Amino acid sequence: MDRTPIKKALDADRIGQTVTVAGWVRTARHSKGGFSFLSLNDGSCFALLQIVADRTLANYEREILHLSAGCSIVATGELVASEGKGQAVEMQAKEIRVLGEVDAETYPVQAKRHTFEFLRTQAHLRTRTNTFGAVARVRNRICAAIHEFFQRRGFLYIHTPIITSSDCEGAGEQFGVSTLDPAAPPRDENGQVDFSQDFFGRRTYLTVSGQLAVEPYCCSLGDVYTFGPTFRAENSNTPRHLAEFWMVEPELAFADLNDDADLAEEFLKYVFSTVLNDGEEDLNFFNEHIDKTILETLRHIHESEFVRLTYTEAMDVLETAERDWDYPPKWGADLQTEHERYLTEETFQKPVIVTDYPASIKPFYMYVNEPDERGRRTVRAMDVLVPKIGEIIGGSQREHRLEVLESRMDECGLNKDDYWWYLDLRRHGSIPHAGFGLGLERCVQFCTGMANIRDVIPYPRTPRNAEF
Numbered sequence: 001m002d003r004t005p006i007k008k009a010l011d012a013d014r015i016g017q018t019v020t021v022a023g024w025v026r027t028a029r030h031s032k033g034g035f036s037f038l039s040l041n042d043g044s045c046f047a048l049l050q051i052v053a054d055r056t057l058a059n060y061e062r063e064i065l066h067l068s069a070g071c072s073i074v075a076t077g078e079l080v081a082s083e084g085k086g087q088a089v090e091m092q093a094k095e096i097r098v099l100g101e102v103d104a105e106t107y108p109v110q111a112k113r114h115t116f117e118f119l120r121t122q123a124h125l126r127t128r129t130n131t132f133g134a135v136a137r138v139r140n141r142i143c144a145a146i147h148e149f150f151q152r153r154g155f156l157y158i159h160t161p162i163i164t165s166s167d168c169e170g171a172g173e174q175f176g177v178s179t180l181d182p183a184a185p186p187r188d189e190n191g192q193v194d195f196s197q198d199f200f201g202r203r204t205y206l207t208v209s210g211q212l213a214v215e216p217y218c219c220s221l222g223d224v225y226t227f228g229p230t231f232r233a234e235n236s237n238t239p240r241h242l243a244e245f246w247m248v249e250p251e252l253a254f255a256d257l258n259d260d261a262d263l264a265e266e267f268l269k270y271v272f273s274t275v276l277n278d279g280e281e282d283l284n285f286f287n288e289h290i291d292k293t294i295l296e297t298l299r300h301i302h303e304s305e306f307v308r309l310t311y312t313e314a315m316d317v318l319e320t321a322e323r324d325w326d327y328p329p330k331w332g333a334d335l336q337t338e339h340e341r342y343l344t345e346e347t348f349q350k351p352v353i354v355t356d357y358p359a360s361i362k363p364f365y366m367y368v369n370e371p372d373e374r375g376r377r378t379v380r381a382m383d384v385l386v387p388k389i390g391e392i393i394g395g396s397q398r399e400h401r402l403e404v405l406e407s408r409m410d411e412c413g414l415n416k417d418d419y420w421w422y423l424d425l426r427r428h429g430s431i432p433h434a435g436f437g438l439g440l441e442r443c444v445q446f447c448t449g450m451a452n453i454r455d456v457i458p459y460p461r462t463p464r465n466a467e468f
């Protein structure tokens with residue numbers, strides 16, 4: 001079909017042209033004098049095209065008069081200057097073809113306001129609402145910006161596997177992948193499930209991170225990144241956790257933690273400013289209806305220099321803060337979201353990069369620092385914290401010294417034989433390298449102000465929820 005996207009039809013230069021548009025009716029008003037005003041959306045932009053139809057159309061009484069929200073139509077007509085407020089252009093219809101009617105009684109996403117909780121039960125039709133259309137467009141722009149940023153800097157895009165046999169983060173939060181009969185799996189002599197008879201001849205999982213698999217590419221080809229879905233079976237019912245989420249993971253060759261932090265800062269600024277520049281219409285909507293500080297926050301971040309401090313310095317700030325914590329801060333314990341948000345929202349009021357966390361709370365692969373003057377051991381980890389979200393990026397310099405890595409693996413109770421190929425990178429031509437992971441959905445939340453992560457991914461996967 002030779003159709004003009006509404007985004008283009010609304011361009012004032014087109015006034016006088018006859019075009020065909022197609023989409024879904026958002027609102028229909030039928031007036032007594034034989035006129036109908038239809039507002040149409042086709043997803044190409046936030047705005048609606050107003051279509052004026054009158055009874056001179058052959059199917060006016062039979063079809064057009066019965067149109068309501070949700071109907072799909074194809075309309076051909078002249079684009080004319082609009083007298084109505086809010087839009088410069090409207091269409092004077094010459095022909096309207098009705099493709100799909102709706103049952104107005106049962107159509108779940110009428111033009112009235114619905115709660116996001118309700119719309120989650122209608123994930124297949126919430127895409128027809130202002131909010132979810134705007135989220136989808138912003139998410140798309142962010143993904144394109146991510147690739148632009150890395151491609152322009154010469155990073156290679158590497159596709160790492162989704163099925164894996166290693167646990168990158170070592171947190172044991174993996175979903176198993178198996179074709180064994182769960183009711184009657186084969187058993188070994190000790191009565192344990194015998195995964196050597198499973199599809200891959202070993203125990204396998206959905207990946208929690210592409211990092212381990214991308215490192216060999218970094219240690220051969222230089223700067224690389226992977227970008228794909230990752231899975232975590234953590235039972236956290238929070239507005240910031242999903243069981244399936246997308247992660248971008250660059251890996252920098254011949255680099256240390258400072259290089260990593262510089263990259264993370266430039267990267268976030270690029271993504272945020274691209275969304276600001278290109279997503280104006282959608283962002284204006286979020287700023288008006290979802291979070292009145294979104295535009296200001298995005299602009300502010302672009303202009304500010306991220307604060308960098310160590311975990312130990314962050315602990316000093318937190319321990320002297322006058323605050324009733326749910327979890328009182330204590331050296332050695334992980335930062336809670338309340339601590340992260342305090343640092344970025346109250347103490348510094350801008351993004352904060354916390355580095356050098358205690359070794360005991362971080363995965364095996366992070367570079368081990370010399371013990372501090374009190375003998376405490378930290379690793380070259382970094383978390384980037386932003387207002388309202390807390391941790392948006394987690395990363396580190398990698399341990400590239402074979403003996404240190406081996407002893408960390410022993411400490412963490414890992415079987416070194418399972419990671420022989422990862423250790424090989426440290427045996428043959430080892431180099432300092434570093435990388436990080438950005439949670440795509442947390443980034444979309446940050447750019448849109450959407451409070452719940454379930455509303456920035458098309459079909460959220462959370463505990464007890466995988467309907468669509």
Ligand code: 4AD
Nearest residue numbers: 209211241242245249392393394395435436437439
């Ligand atoms: O801090 P994480 O666990 O780091 C890694 O996985 C490293 N292997 C990354 C690397 O160095 N290549 O996760 C990275 C980011 C977090 O900062 C957060 O934004 C996001 O992934 N994330 C989640 N997003 C949604 N739901 C979850 N359950 C998430 N867990 C982590």
Ligand code: MG
Nearest residue numbers: 383391393394
């Ligand atoms: Mg983390």
